[in-house]
Amino acid sequence: MTQPEATPATDPTATLPLYSPARVRELLTRHGLRPTKSLGQNFLIDGNILRAIAEAGGAARGVPVLEVGPGLGVLTREIASRGAQVTALEKDERLKPVLTETLAGQDVNVIWGDALEFDYAALPAGTRVIANLPYYITGVLLSRFMHAPNVLSATVLVQKEVAQRLAAHPGEDNYGFLSALAALHGTVRHVRDVPRGAFLPAPDVTSSVVRLDFDRSRPLPDPAFLKFVEAALHHRRKTLRNNLRLAGYAGEAVGAALEAAGLRADVRAEDVPLADLHNVAERLGVTGPGVIR
Structure with a gap:
């Protein structure tokens, strides 16, 4: 005798938390889905991690929250259950029936589309990003959040090495353009590391939760200065002088700017504080006077 197909009402996994491995596997199987590696789909299956992310991200009643890549809605439900007003961006339309099921009754607005094409400037004031970011577009998305005036913070799951770069300071091994950006x-705070086993399927790398708080009291950095910093830090282990010469700046002018800024001619770019880099940029006519905090 053929057994009837399991439904949310009859399936024994339906009473399990949404983040449990058995529940996640059941949802995927029932909806005929497989995680897509090209979209960075690794679903969280650890309730402690979910709660830690939502807590660190500031999910609370009435707070507008943006989530990128809700997947099966596991983190989404945790955020929404705290009373936050959630907007979720999802590219994979295969997940429509799953999210209709898992987010039923929740205050969540799902927008179907590419996160790289979304207008982040249109988000409501006071928005906080809380997300398990697709690893392959992490840097681009973080830059978009930084430049969105109504986004106050971003609490995100990223590769551990990316988290280390975000939190690094001049003179440290992991310091680079992402650190400077x-x-x-604003500021970066490491929340906690996340083992591979907290995901299904398990990714190839260890992850970390970091929180970036954006200081909206200061003007956005001059784009010309950002381009200068990127050029200065483009080649690790090279001197600042050589990096700037490779970027097209005249060697004599660079040497004079370094000397006037009180920097050694052989100083490495990754050892130079941002205030000193800004000083050099001013002397090279890249940007006007300003204060770097």
């Missing part, structure tokens, strides 16, 4: 927009 984060520092120019």
Whole structure:
């Protein structure tokens, strides 16, 4: 005798938390889905991690929250259950029936489309990003959040090495353009590391939760200065002088700017504080006077 197909009402996994491995596997199987590696789909299956992300991200009653890549809605439900007003961006339309099921009764607005094409400037004031970001577009998305005036913070799951770069300071091994970009927009706090086993399927790398707070009291960095910093830090282990010469700046002018800024001719770019880089940029006519905090 053929057994009837399991439904949310009759399936024994229906009483399990949404983040449980058995529940996640059942949802995927019932809806005929497989995680897509090209979209960075690794679903969280650890309730402690979910609660830690929502807590660190500031999910609370009435707070507008943006989530990128809700997947099966596991983190989404945790955020929404705290009373936050959630907007979720999802590219994979195969997930429509799943999210209709898992987010039923929740205050969540799902927008179907590419996160790289979304207008982040249109988000409501006071928005906080809380998301398990697709690893392959992490850097681009973080830059979009930084430049969106109504986004106050971003609490995100990223590769551990990306988290280390975000939090690094001049003179540290992991310092680079991403570190400088984060520092120019605010502050970074490491929340916790997340083992591979907290995901289904398990990713190839360890992850970390980090929170970026954006200081909206200061103007956005001058785009010309950002381009200068990127050029200065483009080649690790090279001197600042050589990096700037490779970017097209005249060697004599660079040498004079370094000397006037009180920097050694052989100083490495990753060892130079942002205030000193800004000083050099001013002397090279890249940007006007300003204060870098």
